[in-house]
Amino acid sequence: MAYRHTERVQEQLQDKRDRILQAVRAVVAEVGFRGAQVATVAEAAGVATGTVYRHFPSKGELFAEALALNAGHELAVLAAVARSEGTAMDRLADAVRVFALRAVRARRLAWAMIAEPAEPEVDAARLASRRAFADVFEGLITDGIAAGDFPPQNARLAAAGLIGALTEGLIGPLAQDADHQPDAAALARDVTAFCLQAVSARPYKES
Amino acid sequence: MAYRHTERVQEQLQDKRDRILQAVRAVVAEVGFRGAQVATVAEAAGVATGTVYRHFPSKGELFAEALALNAGHELAVLAAVARSEGTAMDRLADAVRVFALRAVRARRLAWAMIAEPAEPEVDAARLASRRAFADVFEGLITDGIAAGDFPPQNARLAAAGLIGALTEGLIGPLAQDADHQPDAAALARDVTAFCLQAVSARPYKES
């Protein structure tokens, strides 16, 4: 026996895998799924095209894993906010605000992660993470209804509505012509106001 | 001179053009832009593939024109509702309801028309029609604010938010798992309630 995997090699492999996943993120943030080719990702990761296929079975699975990874981070952030102290109203306001601020900070990436169709595997992964996001909002809305903060309503649908409003207002095509929205913070504030008003049925002022 | 275009031929040509456009609509309603190939459209229209290119310069322009045509119809319907008698509140409620009912009736088509990315020409055409839709909603919201029906708010953004909420609630991927929504009418009602509450800041009951 003249060769065996050593720990160092394992680390290098893991490292290369991670770098490829990060490269997907970077490339997608730049050109979206539409323009993201395996060759471009490979170059961004500093490896040859073929190497990508030693770590991932196909473009679809690679991109799906990259999306899941990224969505996982975002979800953790959102869930932490949703779990914090305060009334349901306050927590929902914070959650929406955090979502909004993070989305405007990286619009292209956010759009790709939330809405841009891609390979079937990617779409499937997105559906799962979308559900997770919606669940966080739905939980907050349900809490708010129970506490009397919000009027009775279809919480599941309202959660979907919030995501739709956030998507459309912040990162969708209509949000691209930023003539009217020079200021990301102002945009986030107005979107938050819309969302809070939508579920609370009260004109919303930032606290 | 031994040949000249006669009126009958002109009509046949126009007719074939129209049939191809209709075929795009039918195919897209079935499989979305993703799955819609020129060969499939040609077959659906009952012509050869090459014939499509005698009427349209490229797939992108063909599909863009088909989208614009369809969006034009929908916009006319919506604008008529928006122009009718009644308070801004009532007209907005009607507009949202009409949008919702028509969208759920043909989800796949609606999603393609509203959200599904495709060739650049198609995306451009969609952006234009989206603006037109948003303008209708924005006008109603502005009217409502002026009339004191709605609290002051960013009408442009609220209009985008409505479209987002409608899209997400009715036809987006989360709306696909219809386990919770056996009834299209109920879905449309709840989405309408969400939208009205969002802009009016009042729990909304159908009149």
Added chain:
DNA sequence: TAAAGAAATGAACTATAATTCATTTCATGT
């Protein structure tokens, strides 16, 4: 009905981008 011009056809061509694989480079243990 024959000639002429236009339209339709669909198989062949082309462009793009994912995937493969023969070859090369690199790590390991004797």
Added chain:
DNA sequence: ACATGAAATGAATTATAGTTCATTTCTTTA
């Protein structure tokens, strides 16, 4: 140092789908 096996490489291959164009079919007019 060298033999061995794994990993990386990137040019070649493959797959898909849009587009072209030589040929055929159809319309019109003399």
